[in-house]
Amino acid sequence: MTSDPVASAREAFARHDWRAARDGLARSRLTLTTSELELLSEACWWLGDVPEATAVSEEVYERLAAGGEPLRAADRALRVGMLWATRGDITLATAWLKRADGLLATQPPSVVHGYAIYLAASSDLAVSGLGDEAEQAAGHLLGLAGRLGDRSLLVFAQTLRGMAAVLRGELRGFDDLDQAMLPVISGHVDAMWGGDIYCTVIHLCEELGDLPRMRAWTDALAHWARPLSETFVYAGVTRLHQLQLLRAEGDWDTVETELGGLSEGLVGAHGWLAGAGFYELGEVHRLRGRPDEARRCYVRARSLGIEPQPGEAQLLHAGGRSGEAMEALRIALAGETPLRRARLLTATVAIALAAGERDWACQLATELAATAAHFGTPGLRADADTTRARVLLAQERAADAVPLLQRAAQSYRVQRHQHAGALVHELLAQALRSLGQELAAEASLATARAIHARLGATAELDRLAAASRPGGLTSREIDVLVEVARGGTNRDVATALAISDKTVSRHLESVYTKLGVSTRTAAAAWAREHGLV
DSSP states (O other): OOSOHHHHHHHHHHTTOHHHHHHHHHHTGGGOOHHHHHHHHHHHHHTTOHHHHHHHHHHHHHHHHHTTOHHHHHHHHHHHHHHHHHHTOHHHHHHHHHHHHHHHTTSOSOHHHHHHHHHHHHHHHHHHOOOHHHHHHHHHHHHHHHHHTOHHHHHHHHHHHHHHHHHTTOTTHHHHHHHHHHHHHTTOSOHHHHHHHHHHHHHHHHHTTOHHHHHHHHHHHHHHHTTTOTTOHHHHHHHHHHHHHHHHHTOHHHHHHHHHHHHHHHTTTOHHHHHHHHHHHHHHHHHTTOHHHHHHHHHHHHHTTOOOTTHHHHHHHHTTOHHHHHHHHHHHHTTOOHHHHHHHHHHHHHHHHHTTOHHHHHHHHHHHHHHHHHHOOHHHHHHHHHHHHHHHHHTTOHHHHHHHHHHHHHHHHHHTOHHHHHHHHHHHHHHHHHTTOHHHHHHHHHHHHHHHHHHTOHHHHHHHHHHTSGGGOOHHHHHHHHHHHTTOOHHHHHHHHTOOHHHHHHHHHHHHHHHTOOSHHHHHHHHHHTTOO
């Protein structure tokens, strides 16, 4: 055992004792060589302190650039760019990539050039959602990997080629992705880059609505990350993906317990994923009847670069603000690729139909069916069937809707997607009742209620209860309508019900939407016609 603290830190680093390595190197920070400073950055990263790893890496870059080592400086610039990208700052990530490109422009082809090609292509893929550039980059990387004999470049090429194929609707691209992961699992690819590949593919599976594949890749990520370090940033990343799956599977208590703290802990290390975590938590709060908590989560998600749709729009719609909900969804849909639009379309069609926008709803349902046919994944197909059936029910074509809903229910059951399955059973009950099959309808509705109850989805149970009331109004909306029908002003109603004027206005807007009227007089007439006063 040496008395030299830096030598001791180097030994600790070699045996993967990241904390001892970090602490020992940090104590001698001012006298560290450039190589020792690199070790400090790596130790910080392994401990999950990504902001400090970024700061130290930037210092390493400055030393290398000033010392006339362009290849090493370029490599460090790419690592800094990757760190900023995972933290959610694409602008800074792009700036560091350009800095690396500037250094590499005067250098002969090297492995570092391949890393730059991969980072540029994967960044473009993340922003555009299109695979054209990725396919071209994969070709360049294959050639470079062959000339230089570097396994990492081959992995990058397979990853980009697989992603490009999947985005073209060719699911055989997952064969390339599976092959790419074998060297990562065996430790032949730098952990920072290997972890990014895992996350990229898991996110793609989520966008495709392919929960079985998402589970398989998340399990693989956990298997890879577990032995590396308990403090490894990807340990938290793995758990967040697991919680996303648990939300689909219905373990909402665990999601509520863990997801807020976990997401907060990832803010500095993996910003966009932290935002996705806050969105998931917001969805649980929304469906469990906690609108204020849901709004706070949606605001947090947006601050981290995640657009909290369609959940935020669904919350607006449930509160009677359908116009605002529709506008929010139109903005979210604008300019997106068909795959990224797909995750918004099921909710958008439901809200559009409720708001009387039948033609737009039909157009969007047709779009979702085309996207589902193109990609062919079980989740997208089930979403398309559900959405098409909802439109058919609005067109009074219940007989055509039933087989679509039965197929969707079976698909969601296989995928273990609990809440989506409950919504399908609600629609199936509506279709069966329209066909005069009362017993079957009641059984399907009982299934939906049982799932909602098991999930603790009180907002959904309240919605179902409201559907049995006149006009589908909630009990509070009926209270407001009765007072209005008796001639009360908003202030009179607020006083009588001990609520604010603003709350009265919000309830009235919801009443107007549900009843299909636009004035107090018409609403009061409806109340009298239906025996409420």
